[in-house]
Amino acid sequence: MKLENSFSVPASPQQTWDLLNDVPRVVPNMPGARLDEVLEENVFKATMDVKLGPMALQFAADVRREVADEGSMTTTLAVKARETKNRGGATATIESVLEAEGTGTRVTIVTDLHMHGAVAQYGRGVVPEVAGQMVSRFAENLAASLA
Amino acid sequence: MSGVAPAQRFVGQSVRRVEDRRILTGRGRYIDDMQLPKMLHAVFVRSSVAHGRIVSVDVDAARSMPGVVAVLTALELEGQAYPLSIQPDVPNVERPVFTALASDKVRYVGDPIAVVVAEGRYAAEDARDAIVVDYDPLEAVASIEHAENPERPNLFDDIPSNLLYSEHREFGDVEAAFEGARVVKLTMRPQRVAHVPMECRGGIADYNSGSGDLIYYATTQSPHGLKLGLSGVLAQPAEQVRVITPDVGGAFGQKAGLQREDVALCVASRMLGRPVKWVEDRVENMTSASHARSEILEISAAVDDDGTIRGLDVTMRLDVGAYPVLPFPPSFLGPIVRTMMTGPYHIPALRWANTVYATNKASYGTYRGPWAIETLAREALVDRIARELGLDPLDVRRRNVYTVEEQPTEMVTGPTIEGIRASEALERAAELAGERDFRAAQAKAREEGRLIGLGYSSYIEPAPGPPNLFPSMESGLPPERAYARLEIDGHLTVTTAQAPHGQGHETTLAQVAATEMGIPLEHVRVIHGDTQLTPFSVIGTGGSRAATMASGAALLATRSVKEKVLEIAGHIMEISPSDLEIVDATVRPKGDPAGGMPLANVAGAAYFAAPPGEDAGLRSSSVMHEPPGGWSGGTHACQVEIDPQTGVVEITRYLVVEDCGELINPAIVEGQIRGGIAQGVGIALLENALYDEEANFLAGTFMDYLVPTVMEVPRIEIEHLEGDALHEVNYRGVGEGGTIAAPPAVLNAVADALGGVPITTLPMTPERVLELIDG
Numbered sequence: 001m002k003l004e005n006s007f008s009v010p011a012s013p014q015q016t017w018d019l020l021n022d023v024p025r026v027v028p029n030m031p032g033a034r035l036d037e038v039l040e041e042n043v044f045k046a047t048m049d050v051k052l053g054p055m056a057l058q059f060a061a062d063v064r065r066e067v068a069d070e071g072s073m074t075t076t077l078a079v080k081a082r083e084t085k086n087r088g089g090a091t092a093t094i095e096s097v098l099e100a101e102g103t104g105t106r107v108t109i110v111t112d113l114h115m116h117g118a119v120a121q122y123g124r125g126v127v128p129e130v131a132g133q134m135v136s137r138f139a140e141n142l143a144a145s146l147a
Numbered sequence: 148m149s150g151v152a153p154a155q156r157f158v159g160q161s162v163r164r165v166e167d168r169r170i171l172t173g174r175g176r177y178i179d180d181m182q183l184p185k186m187l188h189a190v191f192v193r194s195s196v197a198h199g200r201i202v203s204v205d206v207d208a209a210r211s212m213p214g215v216v217a218v219l220t221a222l223e224l225e226g227q228a229y230p231l232s233i234q235p236d237v238p239n240v241e242r243p244v245f246t247a248l249a250s251d252k253v254r255y256v257g258d259p260i261a262v263v264v265a266e267g268r269y270a271a272e273d274a275r276d277a278i279v280v281d282y283d284p285l286e287a288v289a290s291i292e293h294a295e296n297p298e299r300p301n302l303f304d305d306i307p308s309n310l311l312y313s314e315h316r317e318f319g320d321v322e323a324a325f326e327g328a329r330v331v332k333l334t335m336r337p338q339r340v341a342h343v344p345m346e347c348r349g350g351i352a353d354y355n356s357g358s359g360d361l362i363y364y365a366t367t368q369s370p371h372g373l374k375l376g377l378s379g380v381l382a383q384p385a386e387q388v389r390v391i392t393p394d395v396g397g398a399f400g401q402k403a404g405l406q407r408e409d410v411a412l413c414v415a416s417r418m419l420g421r422p423v424k425w426v427e428d429r430v431e432n433m434t435s436a437s438h439a440r441s442e443i444l445e446i447s448a449a450v451d452d453d454g455t456i457r458g459l460d461v462t463m464r465l466d467v468g469a470y471p472v473l474p475f476p477p478s479f480l481g482p483i484v485r486t487m488m489t490g491p492y493h494i495p496a497l498r499w500a501n502t503v504y505a506t507n508k509a510s511y512g513t514y515r516g517p518w519a520i521e522t523l524a525r526e527a528l529v530d531r532i533a534r535e536l537g538l539d540p541l542d543v544r545r546r547n548v549y550t551v552e553e554q555p556t557e558m559v560t561g562p563t564i565e566g567i568r569a570s571e572a573l574e575r576a577a578e579l580a581g582e583r584d585f586r587a588a589q590a591k592a593r594e595e596g597r598l599i600g601l602g603y604s605s606y607i608e609p610a611p612g613p614p615n616l617f618p619s620m621e622s623g624l625p626p627e628r629a630y631a632r633l634e635i636d637g638h639l640t641v642t643t644a645q646a647p648h649g650q651g652h653e654t655t656l657a658q659v660a661a662t663e664m665g666i667p668l669e670h671v672r673v674i675h676g677d678t679q680l681t682p683f684s685v686i687g688t689g690g691s692r693a694a695t696m697a698s699g700a701a702l703l704a705t706r707s708v709k710e711k712v713l714e715i716a717g718h719i720m721e722i723s724p725s726d727l728e729i730v731d732a733t734v735r736p737k738g739d740p741a742g743g744m745p746l747a748n749v750a751g752a753a754y755f756a757a758p759p760g761e762d763a764g765l766r767s768s769s770v771m772h773e774p775p776g777g778w779s780g781g782t783h784a785c786q787v788e789i790d791p792q793t794g795v796v797e798i799t800r801y802l803v804v805e806d807c808g809e810l811i812n813p814a815i816v817e818g819q820i821r822g823g824i825a826q827g828v829g830i831a832l833l834e835n836a837l838y839d840e841e842a843n844f845l846a847g848t849f850m851d852y853l854v855p856t857v858m859e860v861p862r863i864e865i866e867h868l869e870g871d872a873l874h875e876v877n878y879r880g881v882g883e884g885g886t887i888a889a890p891p892a893v894l895n896a897v898a899d900a901l902g903g904v905p906i907t908t909l910p911m912t913p914e915r916v917l918e919l920i921d922g
Contacts, residue, residue: 082281083195084276089195116197116256116841116843117194117195118195120839120843121851
């Protein structure tokens with residue numbers, strides 16, 4: 001499924017770019033996420049707790065930063081996540097683009113998400129809403145970090 | 148049995164089921180009730196992706212967890228079990244070869260990858276969660292259209308496409324049938340459905356390393372078939388494999404054959420030298436056990452203006468999921484549907500094409516009335532023909548249905564039609580449904596904005612079918628065997644090849660045997676479900692064989708014992724055996740109620756001092772071959788009212804007129820009919836084993852997969868026709884007719900309520916009905 005979310009932060013595109021590409025700093029801004037290990041410059045391991053309706057899920061994710069093009073302010077992450085209680089998993093390609101918007105920055109995130117297993121069955125209906133909520137909390141946290 | 152006094156004639160009476168005291172008081176014994184000494188518990192790690200290569204399976208953490216005894220993957224099974232495949236002698240069929248636990252690839256959500264064996268179930272489940280499987284996902288084959296697309300990957304690397312089988316056949320002169328005829332077309336694409344037995348799958352493997360004997364306690368319909376499969380796959384000599392089937396809580400076709408989990412459990416027990424138990428949970432059953440239906444059937448019918456059907460041109464595309472259910476080849480369904488396609492109608496020409504595909508879904512398993520698609524599509528077609536020609540659907544049926552006068556005759560596909568009461572059932576159903584009054588009421592309701600409809604479906608059910616049915620399908624069915632043994636106290640033990648799981652065979656076979664023997668019903672015990680004791684049958688219970696075949700075998704075996712008894716009694720009493728009878732457990736001269744001796748005394752004499760010419764022990768083994776006739780059938784009529792605001796379909800009346808020959812136990816017969824219709828109503832209105840476009844399974848719980856409850860299943864009115872007997876054993880099966888006939892009856896009623904809209908898929912959920920209302 002394709003999810004598109006966007007938000008504004010009160011900081012310049014360059015400031016926002018610097019934060020978004022500083023992985024140890026940015027990850028804690030994502031609700032439920034923590035960085036476990038930096039394997040290489042662009043390869044990370046992270047854990048993410050998500051509530052999908054009544055289901056509390058924990059994902060162990062391998063994250064690879066495939067594109068980080070400062071010229072076009074575009075980042076692409078490839079994520080492969082496994083639910084830690086064998087309830088399925090997900091793969092995602094997450095592309096984010098920064099654009100100047102007045103004195104701030106508009107961040108647009110396009111996610112191509114493929115879920116499998118029980119996660120796919122139960123998550124199907126609620127994922128877009130949950131993703132929207134997570135992104136808006138992420139945006140609030142980013143704004144606070146940039147303030 | 149005509150000479151039996153009425154008081155002793157248990158056949159025909161709704162006696163209480165023998166098994167119910169045990170089951171209803173909680174003294175039934177199912178797999179999950181069984182505890183063996185030193186027993187271990189198994190759970191399976193299953194694929195969460197539909198299609199992918201297995202990169203790694205990390206079991207190290209799990210192996211060191213408390214209580215864990217072993218974690219087995221395909222690697223550990225190598226050398227312990229042969230790879231699995233279908234029976235080798237089926238021509239023109241691709242034969243996927245696979246392993247009990249997935250090795251290089253996973254091919255559906257639920258594919259077993261590893262089995263965790265631990266001291267307890269909790270420990271096993273915890274360890275399962277610690278196993279990390281890394282997949283390299285492949286594009287999923289989630290539909291027949293995907294399977295036909297050469298761009299999509301193949302499920303099996305050694306099979307050149309996802310097409311497993313194709314067949315083209317012609318019966319009669321199809322070209323002539325279509326020449327100058329009107330053509331009515333219909334496509335029917337029902338959903339996938341799950342069998343939903345009340346008890347999920349499971350088993351306990353108990354290998355004795357001292358003796359080398361393997362006992363497998365299995366929840367199965369086919370103990371001998373399972374034994375045969377295990378013996379071959381495990382290279383375990385047949386005399387050292389014993390399958391014991393305790394009480395089984397329903398199967399509906401899902402528990403036939405050899406399951407991959409059976410193999411894994413037996414290997415685990417053989418490696419560990421301890422009993423290993425697995426009990427499937429509901430999500431696992433919904434996801435990983437078999438599903439059925441979801442054929443795509445396209446029909447063109449050549450018809451005359453008066454509704455005479457001159458011929459059919461039919462294409463069936465079938466999605467059998469990822470792995471064949473062993474030992475059935477992927478080609479097995481086509482010949483049954485093809486042979487049954489013309490149903491109770493004398494249609495003189497049939498062109499048939501069938502293709503079968505592998506997809507990334509759970510296996511296709513036979514489900515109650517496996518050929519049901521032909522009944523669904525054909526009965527919807529009959530109504531469509533009527534609609535397009537401006538005729539009454541009943542008149543189209545009348546014009547084509549087999550009459551009593553034209554029998555015996557043959558279906559264009561081969562089987563003999565003899566002894567069926569299809570036209571009588573149709574007329575009686577129309578009469579009971581109040582066809583004429585209903586049409587007036589329907590017109591009035593329409594004026595008030597209410598939507599009511601009446602639909603019919605007519606069917607025949609091979610139960611077990613005539614002797615030439617299976618040859619027509621290029622296969623054969625083995626005869627049915629039974630043993631009977633008179634005990635030393637004059638009671639009777641009947642041993643059947645059936646593996647009952649709700650059918651009441653402990654009762655019905657006892658009714659037949661007690662009536663034949665002339666003893667009280669309570670003096671008969673029916674033994675089943677242990678390959679060490681029971682006669683061989685590769686099927687066990689399935690295919691509606693019990694009523695004719697198992698009853699017939701029990702009857703013949705009992706009769707043979709009775710002859711021995713009369714021989715011995717004649718010797719003792721110095722009377723010709725032909726002048727003796729057994730009445731109420733007393734052997735007596737015919738017509739001399741006072742002059743007899745208790746059956747127990749005759750039995751005792753035979754056991755302790757074998758009279759000349761008789762061996763000690765009064766036992767016999769008998770075989771029943773298929774008698775002529777063999778058809779059940781009839782007509783269902785369904786009335787519905789549809790709420791135009793919500794789209795909810797309510798079944799307001801449901802009636803059945805059917806013929807299954809003489810009823811052994813009317814309550815059991817009607818229970819079978821009602822249960823079948825309940826499942827048919829579920830198929831028509833509720834159930835959907837849904838996969839998404841990436842072959843994720845979306846219906847793993849009863850929140851998502853709706854089964855009918857007492858709220859949806861209507862009161863069912865049943866009328867029995869009893870046709871003339873073609874054979875002494877005039878009992879026929881009735882298990883499948885309800886499930887095959889109900890979906891088209893409901894579909895035709897809904898279509899009728901909506902003014903004849905074409906309905907081409909199921910279930911008819913409120914959302915879908917609203918779409919139909921909106922056109």
